Amino acid sequence: MKGDFTRFTFRPEKQYTSVRLQQGRVQLDADWNEQVDIHAYQMRVMQSSLFGDGAPRASAGFKVGFDTSRGLTLSPGRYIVGGLVCELPASASDASVGATYKDQPFFPSPPLLSGMAAGNYLAYLDVWTRHVTALEDPLLREVALSGPDTTTRTQTVWQLRLLKLDTALGALDTIDLGAKIPASSIKMAARALALAPTAGSSLQPPGSGYLR
Numbered sequence: 001m002k003g004d005f006t007r008f009t010f011r012p013e014k015q016y017t018s019v020r021l022q023q024g025r026v027q028l029d030a031d032w033n034e035q036v037d038i039h040a041y042q043m044r045v046m047q048s049s050l051f052g053d054g055a056p057r058a059s060a061g062f063k064v065g066f067d068t069s070r071g072l073t074l075s076p077g078r079y080i081v082g083g084l085v086c087e088l089p090a091s092a093s094d095a096s097v098g099a100t101y102k103d104q105p106f107f108p109s110p111p112l113l114s115g116m117a118a119g120n121y122l123a124y125l126d127v128w129t130r131h132v133t134a135l136e137d138p139l140l141r142e143v144a145l146s147g148p149d150t151t152t153r154t155q156t157v158w159q160l161r162l163l164k165l166d167t168a169l170g171a172l173d174t175i176d177l178g179a180k181i182p183a184s185s186i187k188m189a190a191r192a193l194a195l196a197p198t199a200g201s202s203l204q205p206p207g208s209g210y211l212r
Contacts, residue, residue, distance in 0.1 A: 002133055003152045006030045010037035017042075040154075044083030055079045061088050061098060064123045064160070071113060072101035072123070074160060081127040086158040107159040120165045127158045 009030050019035040021027065055061060061077020076090035076098035088098035101110060134140040134149035141147045163180055 002131060005033065008037075009034045010041070012041055046083075047080055047085065048083035051080050053081050062086065062125065062160075065097075067097075067100075070097070070100045072160075073097045074099050074101075074104075079125060079158075081125055081158070084127050084129065084156050086125060086127055086156060101160055101162075104160060106157045107161075110159075110161075113162075116162070117164065121162045122165055123160060123162055125158050126161050127156065129154050130157050131155075 006028050007030050010033075016034075016038060018038065019031050021031070055063075056078055059077045060079075061075050062079040063075040063077075065073045065075065067073050074088060075096065076088050078088075079086045091097050091099070099105065101113065104110065132140070132153045132155050134152075137153070140149060140151070140153065142150050
């Protein structure tokens with residue numbers, strides 16, 4: 001993650017259910033964050049176990065439709081994928097539509113439908129959780145303290161994607177979606193920027209600051 005964290009201590013195999021603070025002890029971000037991770041993990045497992053992948057009946061959303069002027073549309077509401085809750089509010093101009101394929105909040109430049117080859121396509125939601133800092137959302141800065149970033153956020157992100165099928169629509173139950181989607185070829189190269197060491201110490205000088 002791109003935040004300033006001491007370490008990540010959450011281990012699901014330990015089956016911890018809570019973090020307990022003790023009096024007179026040093027408090028670190030790792031303990032707070034582990035409690036958040038425990039709760040998020042339990043919620044995701046519960047939602048995945050109880051609901052699976054699908055939409056709640058009372059507030060079902062993400063139904064794919066077609067409009068001659070707007071193309072593919074998505075209905076407002078909720079949909080659960082792998083225990084993650086995806087939400088799409090209704091648009092101000094049309095309460096029956098939440099978004100269109102070409103105007104998605106988390107997919108600013110989807111492949112143009114006009115450039116796709118003719119054939120059968122499977123519409124699916126690609127869902128994950130991302131980390132958001134004040135660089136992406138300036139509203140996270142604390143204006144009462146003249147604008148420093150204090151905390152960060154995690155955010156559930158979804159994208160409506162289309163997968164061209166090499167099989168008939170009647171055989172959708174035999175499709176292994178994971179095997180059809182190619183793995184990402186994007187790679188990241190990163191290294192720490194070290195400052196000149198302080199004489200007699202292996203620590204960074206006090207004024208070095210956070211260098212991302």
